[in-house]
Amino acid sequence: MLFQCSIKTLIHKQEKRKKHTLGHHLINTTLPVNHLCQSVFLVFSSVALSVPLKSIEVDLEVRDHVATVASTLQYDNKEDKPIEAVFVFPMPDEAAVCHFSAKIGQTLVVAEVKEKQKAREEYDDALSSGQQAFLLEESDQTPDIFSLSVGSLPPGESASIRLEYVTELAVQADDGLRFCLPAVLNPRYQPQGSEGGSVQVTSVPASIVPYSLSFSARVRSPRPISKVESNCSLDPLEYLNPEQTQATVKLAAGHKFDRDVEVLIYYKDSHQPSAVVEAGQPSAKSGTLMGDPVVMLSLYPEFPQDVMSSLASHGEFVFLLDRSGSMDCPMDNMKHDVTRIASARDTLLLLLKSLPMGCYFNIYSFGSSYEHIFPKSVEYNQKTMEEALKKVEKMEADLGGTEILQPLKHIYKQACIPNQPRQLFVFTDGEVGNTKEVTNLVKNNSSSHRCFSFGIGQGASSALINGLAKEGGGHPQFITGSERMQPKVMQSLRFALQPAVADTSVTWDLPKGVSVTVLSPPIRTIFQGQRSLLYGQLTGQSSESDEGCVTVKYSLAGHPSENKLRFSLKPAEDTGLTAHRLGARTLIRSMEMEEKKQDEAVKQKIVEVSVQSGVSSSFTAFIAVNKSNDQPIQGPLLRRNIPLPMMMACSMPMSPVLMGCSMPMRKMKMARAAGPPAMDYSMSRMRRSLDVLECADECLDMALDYEEEDGDLKSASRPRDPFLQVVSLQQASGCWELQPALADALSKTSDDMEKKKPASVNNEVWATILALIWLHGFQVDAKDEWELLAMKAVSWLRSQNVSCVPECVDAANALLGCKVQKDALGL
Numbered sequence: 001m002l003f004q005c006s007i008k009t010l011i012h013k014q015e016k017r018k019k020h021t022l023g024h025h026l027i028n029t030t031l032p033v034n035h036l037c038q039s040v041f042l043v044f045s046s047v048a049l050s051v052p053l054k055s056i057e058v059d060l061e062v063r064d065h066v067a068t069v070a071s072t073l074q075y076d077n078k079e080d081k082p083i084e085a086v087f088v089f090p091m092p093d094e095a096a097v098c099h100f101s102a103k104i105g106q107t108l109v110v111a112e113v114k115e116k117q118k119a120r121e122e123y124d125d126a127l128s129s130g131q132q133a134f135l136l137e138e139s140d141q142t143p144d145i146f147s148l149s150v151g152s153l154p155p156g157e158s159a160s161i162r163l164e165y166v167t168e169l170a171v172q173a174d175d176g177l178r179f180c181l182p183a184v185l186n187p188r189y190q191p192q193g194s195e196g197g198s199v200q201v202t203s204v205p206a207s208i209v210p211y212s213l214s215f216s217a218r219v220r221s222p223r224p225i226s227k228v229e230s231n232c233s234l235d236p237l238e239y240l241n242p243e244q245t246q247a248t249v250k251l252a253a254g255h256k257f258d259r260d261v262e263v264l265i266y267y268k269d270s271h272q273p274s275a276v277v278e279a280g281q282p283s284a285k286s287g288t289l290m291g292d293p294v295v296m297l298s299l300y301p302e303f304p305q306d307v308m309s310s311l312a313s314h315g316e317f318v319f320l321l322d323r324s325g326s327m328d329c330p331m332d333n334m335k336h337d338v339t340r341i342a343s344a345r346d347t348l349l350l351l352l353k354s355l356p357m358g359c360y361f362n363i364y365s366f367g368s369s370y371e372h373i374f375p376k377s378v379e380y381n382q383k384t385m386e387e388a389l390k391k392v393e394k395m396e397a398d399l400g401g402t403e404i405l406q407p408l409k410h411i412y413k414q415a416c417i418p419n420q421p422r423q424l425f426v427f428t429d430g431e432v433g434n435t436k437e438v439t440n441l442v443k444n445n446s447s448s449h450r451c452f453s454f455g456i457g458q459g460a461s462s463a464l465i466n467g468l469a470k471e472g473g474g475h476p477q478f479i480t481g482s483e484r485m486q487p488k489v490m491q492s493l494r495f496a497l498q499p500a501v502a503d504t505s506v507t508w509d510l511p512k513g514v515s516v517t518v519l520s521p522p523i524r525t526i527f528q529g530q531r532s533l534l535y536g537q538l539t540g541q542s543s544e545s546d547e548g549c550v551t552v553k554y555s556l557a558g559h560p561s562e563n564k565l566r567f568s569l570k571p572a573e574d575t576g577l578t579a580h581r582l583g584a585r586t587l588i589r590s591m592e593m594e595e596k597k598q599d600e601a602v603k604q605k606i607v608e609v610s611v612q613s614g615v616s617s618s619f620t621a622f623i624a625v626n627k628s629n630d631q632p633i634q635g636p637l638l639r640r641n642i643p644l645p646m647m648m649a650c651s652m653p654m655s656p657v658l659m660g661c662s663m664p665m666r667k668m669k670m671a672r673a674a675g676p677p678a679m680d681y682s683m684s685r686m687r688r689s690l691d692v693l694e695c696a697d698e699c700l701d702m703a704l705d706y707e708e709e710d711g712d713l714k715s716a717s718r719p720r721d722p723f724l725q726v727v728s729l730q731q732a733s734g735c736w737e738l739q740p741a742l743a744d745a746l747s748k749t750s751d752d753m754e755k756k757k758p759a760s761v762n763n764e765v766w767a768t769i770l771a772l773i774w775l776h777g778f779q780v781d782a783k784d785e786w787e788l789l790a791m792k793a794v795s796w797l798r799s800q801n802v803s804c805v806p807e808c809v810d811a812a813n814a815l816l817g818c819k820v821q822k823d824a825l826g827l
Contacts, residue, residue: 051210051211051640051642051643052075052076052077052078052085052150052153052640052642053073053074053075053087053210053211053642054074054075054076054210054211054212055073055074055212055213055214056071056072056074056211056212056214057213057214058070058071058181058213058216059071059072059216059217059218060179060181060215060216060217061217061218061220062169062179062217062218062219062220062221063221063575063578064221064274064298065168065169065171065177065298065531066167066168066296066578067167067168067169067179068164068165068576068578069095069165069166069181070099070162070163070164071162071163071164072160072161073160074159074160074161075158075160075161076157077153077154077155077156077157077158079155079638080155081155081635081637081638082152082153082154082155082633082635082637082638083638083639083640084150084151084152084153084639084640085153085641085642086148086150086639086640086641086642087148087149087150088145088146088148088641088642088644089145089146089147089148089642089644090144090145090146090182090183090459090462091143091165092144092165092180092462093142093144093461093462093463093466094167094466094585094589095166095167095585096165096166096167096581096582096585096615096616097136097138097146097165097615097622098164098577098581098614098615098616099162099163099164099165099614100134100161100163100164100622100624101162101163101624102132102134102150102159102160102161102162102624102626103159103160103161103162104132104157104158104159104160104626105157105158107626109132109624109626110624111622111623112622112623112624113610113614113615113616113620113621114611114620114621115611115619116137116618116619116620116621119135119620119621119622119623120135120137120621122625123135123149123151123623123625126151126152126625127152127637129632130152130631130632130633130634131152131627131632131633132151132152132153132626132629132633133149133152133623133624133626134148134151134159134161134625134626135147135148135149135151135621135622135623136149136163136616136621136622137616137621137622138617138618138621140618141433141434142433142436142461142463142464143589143618144435144461144463148161148163151637152633152637154633166578167582168533168582169265170476171271171529171530171531172264173477173487173488173491173784175266175270175271175529176264176265176266177264177265177266177270178263178264178478179262179263179264179265180260180263180478181215181260181261181262181263182260182459182462183213183257183259183260183645202641202642202643202644203643203644204643204644204645205645206256206258206645207256209644209645210643211642213251213257214250215250215251215255215261216248216250217248217249217250218247219247219248219249219265220246221245222245222274223245223267223268223269223270224243224244224245225237225239225244225246225247225265225266225267226266226268227266228247228263228264228265228266229263229264229266230251230261230262231260231261231262231480231482232255232259232261232262233252233254233255234249234250235249235250237249257644260459262480262481271529271531272300273297273298273300273563273565275297275298275550275565275567276295276572276575276579277293277295277538277567277568277570277571278293278294278296278571278572278575278577278578278579278580279293279571280292280293280580281577281580288612289537289580289583289584289587289612290577290580290584290612292537292538292539293537293538293571294535294536294537294579294580294583295516295534295536295538295548295567295579296533296535296582296583297533297534297535297536298531298532299531299533299534299550299563299565300532301526301528301532301552301561301563302528302563303498304556304559312356312421313356313357314356314358314419314420314421315356315360315420315421315423315496315497316359316360316361316362316377316416316417316421316423317355317359317360317361317423317425317496318364318377318411318422318424318449319351319361319362319363319425319427320364320365320404320407320408320411320424320426321344321363321364321365321395322344322365322366322367322427322428322429322456323341323365323366323367323396323397323398323399324366324367324368324399324400324401324429325400325401326402326429326457327339327340327341327397327429328340328341328396328397329429329457331343331456331457331479331481331483332481332482340397340429340457341395341396341397343456343479343484343485345392345393345395346485346721346724347427347486347489348363348392349389349392349724349727350489350724350727350789351425351489352385352388352392353385353727353730354490354493354789354792355385355732356380356497356792357380357732357733357734357792358379358380359379359380359420360377360378360379360380360417360420361377361378361380362376362377362378363391364407364410364411365399366399366402366403366404366407367397367398367401368399368401368403369399369400369403370399370403370407371399372407372410374388376414377414377417380732381732382731382732382733385732389728402428402429402432404432405434405437405441408438408441408442409441411424412441412445412448416448416449421449421450421500422448422449422450423450423452423474423496424449424450424451424452424472424474425452425453425454425489425492425493425496426451426452427454428453428454428455428456428460428464428465429455429456429459429460430455430459430462432461432464435463435464435467438464438468439463439464439467439468439470439471439593440593442467442468442471442472443471443472443593446471446472449473450472450473450474450496450525451468451469451472451473452472452474452476452477452496453465453466453469453472453475453477454476454477454479454489455476455477455478455479456485458480458481460478460480462478465477465478473500473524473525474492474495474496474525475492475495475525475527477489477491486782486784486785487784487785490784490785490787490788491784494788495527495528497788498527498528499557501525501554502554502555502556503553503554503555504523504524504526504553504554505552505553506518506522506523506550506551506552506553507550507551507553508536508548508549508550509548509551510542510548510549510569511546511547511569513540513541514539514540514542514546514548514569515540516536516537516538516539517537517539518534518535518536519535519536519537519583519584519586519587520533520534520535520536520583520586520590521586521590526552526554533586534550535579535582535583535586535587536583538569542569543569544568544570545570546568546569546570547566547568548569549564549565549567550564550567551563551564552564580613581613581614581615584609584610584613584615585615587609588609588615588617591605591606591609592606592617592618603619606619606620607619607620722745722746722747723779723782723785723786725741726745726746726771726774726775727789729741729742729745730789730793733792734768734789734792734793734794735764735765735767735768735796736770736771736793737767738757738763738764739767742767746770746771746774746816748816752815753766753767753770756815757811758804758807758808758811760803760807761802761804761808764800765797765800765802765808766812768793768796768797769797769805769808769809769812770812770816771793772790772793772825773809773812773813773816773820773825774816774818775790776818776820776824776825777813777816777818777819777820778816778818790825790826791826794825794826794827797827798827805822805827806822809821809822809825
């Protein structure tokens with residue numbers, strides 16, 4: 001009766017709040033009553049019943065630019081029947097998963113890597129015979145999703161699952177190294193007719209995730225650690241030695257599952273070329289990947305200064321913007337003031353103002369369908385820029401799903417413009433299910449363009465964002481939480497404006513009797529300040545005093561350049577097999593991109609390398625069977641899906657139910673109970689059901705609150721950021737016009753600006769110098785965002801042959817209350 005009354009109360013509330021008006025828009029926030037009842041039941045079934053996963057403990061160890069991650073998952077079966085717990089979770093796409101084990105009581109079972117179908121069959125056979133089994137496998141569709149199955153956990157029993165992976169840390173725009181522990185896995189949109197099945201995810205609101213997370217990090221580097229930052233609350237950084245080359249940090253208590261855990265590590269004198277030679281595994285056969293030494297090289301090529309200071313004045317810039325419904329989510333889940341689509345609009349404004357005169361551009365947007373502003377790319381000038389900006393200002397997240405494949409195909413069908421290298425910028429929250437189809441398309445067209453990708457918000461698919469940039473010869477960026485999108489996008493625009501590196505080659509100079517098998521794909525892309533990694537298997541005998549040398553040669557703007565790195569062949573101490581596993585992962589990923597459906601030989605080679613190295617792949621899985629238990633586990637298994645946190649603001653208005661997914665279900669050889677056991681209407685069970693109903697009601701309130709906030713944001717004309725207001729007034733040529741709008745943006749009156757203007761200067765020159773002084777004086781922290789458009793303004797001023805620049809600078813400083821020197825402007 002209590003349960004029935006609570007359902008009725010919830011339905012009554014929902015009907016009472018059925019419709020409300022926001023501005024001139026009528027929004028229906030209700031689900032049909034029968035759907036709501038189903039939703040509440042699903043919430044009861046999935047949350048009120050015991051979830052066997054109780055805690056996740058993550059230990060991160062960082063050595064220079066490489067991270068080793070060990071996760072321990074504690075399972076307890078509190079039910080009266082044996083269970084199978086299935087956990088589908090996100091993983092960094094570049095991770096090399098290299099260890100998986102289970103501890104049941106005092107018994108430790110270490111998993112082996114086997115061909116995926118064989119591993120699945122062995123798992124099913126074990127469960128069918130009443131044995132315990134554990135299976136860890138990568139999704140068939142995307143390398144950034146894994147499934148962990150814990151089979152036949154008897155009533156009252158516990159299991160401790162440990163998995164380890166190693167990964168490289170990406171270099172950020174501010175020279176930090178980024179580690180991300182993905183906690184959020186948004187439902188991936190699977191377009192009609194796309195290859196493969198969808199990946200399904202069980203999700204609940206972050207506030208009721210039934211397990212805890214603890215996280216600690218230890219950082220070691222040859223260089224001092226200057227700071228460690230995170231988007232989550234951290235305990236204070238503790239240095240472990242006077243040189244400050246070792247430190248530890250922990251996630252503060254009370255972490256809520258409302259975001260990915262990001263850690264940014266900053267070293268003093270960072271980005272130094274380095275090499276690590278790692279000894280082979282003693283038990284492995286000489287001449288094999290694991291038996292021979294492996295060298296890991298980190299290269300940071302330096303470009304000549306004259307090339308860096310002269311950016312290209314041509315190119316075809318194609319911007320592809322995600323306008324699916326999820327782009328209406330807030331950039332920061334803690335604040336609802338700026339949505340992803342609004343931030344993307346502001347970013348497109350900056351990009352359009354920063355493009356050089358004489359280039360070509362077009363803007364595409366996509367959801368379930370796609371649109372373009374111009375039928376084909378047009379020359380950049382004042383008229384085309386204004387037309388594009390008017391349409392950008394009206395763009396909303398109103399195009400439905402996330403079907404990126406079709407607009408990409410349309411772009412690639414457009415003929416390239418002679419002497420205008422194509423640069424593609426893709427902005428998406430990455431909730432795409434057909435990742436491999438998309439990245440393969442980009443790869444097949446990589447000779448015609450460079451692709452720069454931007455993952456927006458929590459849960460963006462790292463496989464998609466990294467894959468687009470890697471296969472397209474560009475650079476990936478991730479924007480999460482309260483981060484501003486604009487600095488990272490402008491860094492990528494600088495990369496795009498730099499001449500593309502051509503004729504790249506790598507030569508190895510090694511002692512006689514030593515040879516190298518390169519594990520990395522050829523270097524195709526080099527950007528100033530960005531790391532290039534190379535892995536090589538060294539075969540042959542060498543002494544500890546021997547040295548090797550790697551030379552990277554390339555052509556930049558028609559000028560030949562080269563960078564050399566000499567390194568000792570003496571193996572480093574205490575590195576484990578990190579370089580071997582990363583080298584194996586690199587080789588596996590490279591072969592996976594080459595693998596065709598019918599190419600059985602390549603598949604077999606991938607399986608061979610994966611099994612030999614103990615690193616997972618799309619064709620293999622980790623399997624462990626506990627054969628020490630003499631008594632078979634009796635009774636049908638209850639399947640329990642482990643939920644992940646869902647971002648409530650992103651999924652509103654929806655009921656807090658199962659959203660999207662589990663990895664495609666396999667046909668099992670034994671019957672398992674799919675649903676919950678018969679309800680035990682005891683008072684304690686009823687109490688739990690009421691708690692869940694209160695949660696559902698709370699989520700409905702959140703939905704309505706979010707709609708109201710969202711409606712207020714869209715209906716109210718919020719004052720524009722003065723910085724964006726000044727930027728929006730710049731002309732395509734680079735100059736500003738003297739007008740009341742500029743005076744308003746600078747917090748001055750038109751009369752003030754007219755009175756202070758030197759008599760011998762025209763209005764455009766005066767307005768342009770005012771804008772530049774204001775940017776340098778008041779927006780120095782945002783210099784990364786306006787530097788390119790300021791360079792364009794300075795070029796325009798030089799073309800005017802103005803003789804009274806010093807007088808104008810002094811007058812502008814006096815009017816604005818600044819002290820900016822003429823030299824600082826680049827004049």
